[in-house]
């Protein structure tokens with residue numbers, strides 16, 4: 001069976017709420033064989049969702065005391081030897097590329113780069129906790145059979161951060177990360193998830209360093225935080241990162257298959273591998289603990305979950321087109337354009353349907369695309385300088401002035417209401 005035949009067969013079985021099926025109508029992303037499997041090209045509609053999620057997380061991170069950093073997508077191979085990625089994670093990495101007799105690798109994670117930012121200057125306990133955040137593009141090798149729309153890809157963007165702290169601070173930091181997740185999930189209306197304490201597997205020493213005491217200590221810290229926060233969770237062995245245990249937030253896709261969407265990880269290993277230190281209160285060198293966290297995991301997977309959760313009817317603040325203006329006839333275009341530019345100037349994503357189509361066709365198409373607000377403009381609206389407003393999911397139409405609509409939209413978008 002050819003690659004295309006397999007694809008067609010798989011697509012025949014897609015449910016209507018599968019993000020790959022919804023993508024056909026809503027145009028969030030595109031895969032191109034010449035670019036390569038698992039390497040999504042994000043279309044404008046998908047980027048709106050990503051950008052808005054990013055804006056939300058930037059705000060939460062700013063309030064949480066994070067600082068933004070940036071780092072390159074590649075590094076020398078020896079860097080990943082030191083970080084532990086090559087010894088424990090090589091099967092998930094892209095192969096080496098040689099440049100001036102030195103091998104380089106595409107990064108599978110941002111962590112090692114952030115560790116180097118930490119060690120770029122002498123650190124004092126007074127600076128801690130230091131929280132470095134980056135929207136980092138990373139590359140991971142997934143078997144071609146495992147690739148699935150945006151759920152599993154080979155090029156992904158992580159909403160990543162690393163927190164460097166002392167031992168007395170670590171529980172508070174983990175708790176604050178979990179509270180940030182709860183906040184973000186509430187905004188997104190995600191209530192159906194499972195928390196998993198992901199532990200090492202002492203029988204798999206190809207994947208995990210043989211440090212029983214340290215593993216048990218780190219797992220104990222995560223367990224204590226979950227218990228103190230009164231959060232139900234399950235424990236599973238063999239699911240930890242190679243550098244430490246983690247708490248995963250597990251979401252189900254529409255077929256009931258569970259995937260990790262977010263995680264917080266306690267790393268007791270990397271500080272030693274990179275010889276990271278800070279000067280403690282007694283003037284001595286001390287190793288920091290490192291918390292890795294990615295509340296939105298990969299943007300790719302998280303957006304896929306949201307597309308499926310909302311079945312393409314994205315909440316107003318995440319909608320690629322928030323308002324569709326439908327002028328009934330050509331003579332209404334001028335007023336339609338005026339309203340469009342007014343809304344556009346207050347950062348509303350608005351478009352005018354200028355096609356030569358019937359009114360009912362235009363309204364039907366806007367509904368099909370689940371656009372939150374559809375505005376009809378005819379003779380009556382032009383003469384009274386008003387708008388006939390139809391909101392998604394509501395039967396009644398309202399007559400509003402352009403100002404009234406503008407302030408209603410601005411308020412709802414700013415509140416990120418669902």
Ligand SMILES: [Zn+2]
Nearest residue numbers: 109110111292
């Ligand atoms: Zn990390």
